[in-house]
Amino acid sequence: MGRRVLYGVYHWGLGHATRSLGLIRALLARGDAVTIVIAPGAGMRLLQSELGDACEFYPFPDTPAPFSRYPAIFYLRMTAAMPWVLASYRSEHHLAERLVVERHFDCVVSDSRLGLWSRAVPSYCIFHSIHQRVPFFSSFTEWFVEWGQRHLLRGFSKILIPDVAEAGGLSGWLGHDPVFDWGEGRLVYIGPLSSAPRIDVEQDIDVFFSVSGIEPQRGLLESLVLQALPKLSGKIVVTLGRPRDEGRSRVVAGATVYSYLDRQRQAEMLNRAKLVVTRSGYTTLMELAGLGRKALFVATPGQSEQEYLAKFHRERGCVWSVEQKHLDIPRDLERARAASGIPRMDVSASTGNFLAAIG
16 A cells, blocks of 8 residues: 655746646546645646645645836846745644645655645655846855755655756756755755656647746736747747646647646657746746757746746757847847757656655
8 A cells, every 4th residue: 555645846837737747647547535635726736737636735825926028027026025934834734734634755865845744744845946037146145045955854854856956967067066054865866857748749730839928927928928939930830838728729820829838738849849838947948958949938037046047058058048128039049049958858857766765
């Protein structure tokens, strides 16, 4: 008989739900019973549509998401919201302790929900940013932020980093070179995670636009993409990242536009695409590395991690990236085609490494 696993998923965007999907399926395949803690929203709908009744879902609020169309306002709102963020960590920690006792869970796995851990059972956090980029960055803020994150993650038995251990890797400085001692064997590099397996299909799509992100930024990028379609040639496919409207599609200026694609169809499009236009979220980056694709990155404004990853891989010559406010799609597509593309990485062992790490 398998174990009972309490699995938490962070709710900003679809990336955490996407990368956790393969891990949850692996837990189910080995006979574990999984209960998923996630805030109501697009991520929950994605997991419910993919997993059906194979898992129990426990809706529970996550940290505030005070997004704005203006990055400066987002940073101000996020700073003002910090007391509520810390309160949310305490709240989900109390939830984990209660559920472990009441439902006899054997372990806790948390994809970036920093409060979801228990003193009673082993707890594991999937987390790729032991460092964080913040406004007014300096060596002092680097030190302070890592110290704060190490403190917040103190209750987890292991931190599972979905990257290679070699310096740089996919996450660059974010996931490597800690300043502090995190504890012997606590930082475990399990390798990049991808739910987009490589399949043998013709690369017959010239450009695949994958629109995503938290509102209002998702909608702003959608508008820019749809406005640019009449200026583009070749076979173009667009997904707008709206799970509520799954199944809807239309033709716009010769391009096929889907409101939403499930994971199987999304993986198919990524395999067929010669070039992908997308956010520079870490989950997307791992999927593109698993396939070895050229990309145009448009970081979500105000999300410093995406901005760092876009710059890091642009400076390597792998992709082209541009700020959303400066996006000129016909021009930037040509620059992205001239980049070398993200080098293909082996992601086949990562799920097994995850299962081995949690026992």
